[in-house]
Amino acid sequence: AQSVTQPDIHITVSEGASLELRCNYSYGATPYLFWYVQSPGQGLQLLLKYFSGDTLVQGIKGFEAEFKRSQSSFNLRKPSVHWSDAAEYFCAVGGGNFNKFYFGSGTKLNVKP
Amino acid sequence: DTAVSQTPKYLVTQMGNDKSIKCEQNLGHDTMYWYKQDSKKFLKIMFSYNNKELIINETVPNRFSPKSPDKAHLNLHINSLELGDSAVYFCASGPGQGNYGYTFGSGTRLTVV
Numbered sequence: 001a002q003s004v005t006q007p008d009i010h011i012t013v014s015e016g017a018s019l020e021l022r023c024n025y026s027y028g029a030t031p032y033l034f035w036y037v038q039s040p041g042q043g044l045q046l047l048l049k050y051f052s053g054d055t056l057v058q059g060i061k062g063f064e065a066e067f068k069r070s071q072s073s074f075n076l077r078k079p080s081v082h083w084s085d086a087a088e089y090f091c092a093v094g095g096g097n098f099n100k101f102y103f104g105s106g107t108k109l110n111v112k113p
Numbered sequence: 114d115t116a117v118s119q120t121p122k123y124l125v126t127q128m129g130n131d132k133s134i135k136c137e138q139n140l141g142h143d144t145m146y147w148y149k150q151d152s153k154k155f156l157k158i159m160f161s162y163n164n165k166e167l168i169i170n171e172t173v174p175n176r177f178s179p180k181s182p183d184k185a186h187l188n189l190h191i192n193s194l195e196l197g198d199s200a201v202y203f204c205a206s207g208p209g210q211g212n213y214g215y216t217f218g219s220g221t222r223l224t225v226v
Contacts, residue, residue: 034214036214036217042220044215046216049214100158100169101215103156105153106154
């Protein structure tokens with residue numbers, strides 16, 4: 001069965017510190033993997049995606065993610081967090097025709113000054 | 114502006130009423146989706162249309178009826194609203210191919226009282 005697990009519900013980091021948000025997936029075919037960010041009261045914005053090639057992908061706002069097939073993981077990283085990064089982050093897996101996505105339950109990021 | 118736009122942004126209504134949420138995209142995408150985000154932020158797909166044809170219909174009460182008059186519009190009609198229908202409903206669109214992410218609307222917060 002297809003699923004996405006984000007084991008951390010809340011994460012708090014200090015501004016300027018590095019960040020890693022975890023994502024594990026289960027998918028029966030070649031996965032397409034995505035990270036979205038949702039600011040309060042807003043829709044979801046695509047941060048980055050992976051579907052083939054280099055397993056380290058760069059996204060917007062200084063984020064990157066690494067696909068590790070052996071671990072079924074697609075963790076999101078940022079070397080130095082800014083206060084404006086405080087938001088909810090969702091990992092998603094999808095693919096095939098018509099791109100049905102499965103989302104994780106989200107990780108809420110708080111940033112301390 | 115190119116976007117996915119939903120109306121209304123907020124909807125407060127009484128149990129038993131019938132309401133509709135409208136969605137329009139001007140991105141030229143072939144596929145549109147409705148997702149429901151519950152109070153725990155979990156996102157679950159409800160419906161998807163490709164070129165006005167229903168292609169994904171998850172286990173959703175038949176009080177929910179999507180309608181797509183053309184490929185740029187996907188509306189959601191809900192009959193006999195219940196307290197449990199309170200959620201944020203997101204419309205999204207995509208090109209229908211597996212390696213693209215969705216573009217999301219900003220959501221409609223439905224509160225049933």
